[in-house]
Amino acid sequence: MLVLRSAAASPFARKVRIVASALVLDDRIEILAADTSDPEDSLRRENPLGKIPALILENGETVFDSAVIVEYLDWLAGGGKVIPSEPQGRFRTLTRQSLADGICDAAVLLRYENLWREPPQRSAKWIAYQNEKIARALAAFEAEPPEELSDAGTIALACALGYLDARFEGAWRADHPRLVAWLDVFSDATPSFEATRFRG
Structure with missing residues (x-):
């Protein structure tokens, strides 16, 4: 059994969980909560950076960060599933994932600044x-x-928008009607998006 060190509010962990569901791997992954602020949490041994998510493999090795975990899960599922194999699609997907993850990085830093x-x-x-x-x-x-709804880039985008909804009261929505419409379509097509929603 794979073990995902995670926190319910993390958009990066949510991305991994939705990818796992899309790849029909979620029944092979145990979700184990991690406290990044607790020096006694084993997370700091599993990932020296003390960051989540971290995926502990069956041989005890750990894979991190979320983009690497997504690639690992795609490989585990046979490859070319959420990260296209052909170069043009692959690098478009990875670039979108990076841009969406960058939204999350900045939003998390804003959250920490206020906390x-x-x-x-x-x-x-x-x-x-x-x-x-x-x-x-x-x-x-x-x-x-x-246009895609189930690759790594679009899953990352949905999680970024979801985090802005959860932590910043959805202020992004007023100026981005096309993204609002896209997220509605994504949510309808992706049951795990609602299932992994943070309610805190």
Whole structure:
């Protein structure tokens, strides 16, 4: 049995879980919660960075981060499933995944800034810098919403939008109607998207 060290709110862990479902591998993966702030959590031995998600293989080795886990799961399922084998599709999918993951990176940093710093210590310049990354990435996706619904790039995008909904009250929706429509279609076509929704 594979073990996924995870946290319910993590968009990166959610991406892995949806990929596992799309590849019909979810029954081979045990989800084990990790506390990234706890120095006693074994996560820091499994991934020296102390970050989630981390996938512990049956031989005890650990695979991380989420993009590498997705590639591993695709390989485990026979390859070419959520990451196309042919070069043009492959690199388009991986680039979209990277852009969507970048939205999540910036959004998580904004979340930490608000959680861990008192208001006088928060950097308006840093907050604006992260918000600008998110805005540019969303604009790129809004200009050309993906047609695919079940590759690594589009699953990552759905998880990024879901995280913005959960942590930032869906403020992105007002200026991105094409992405809103795309996410509705994705959600309808992907039961695991609703099943993995963070409710906290």
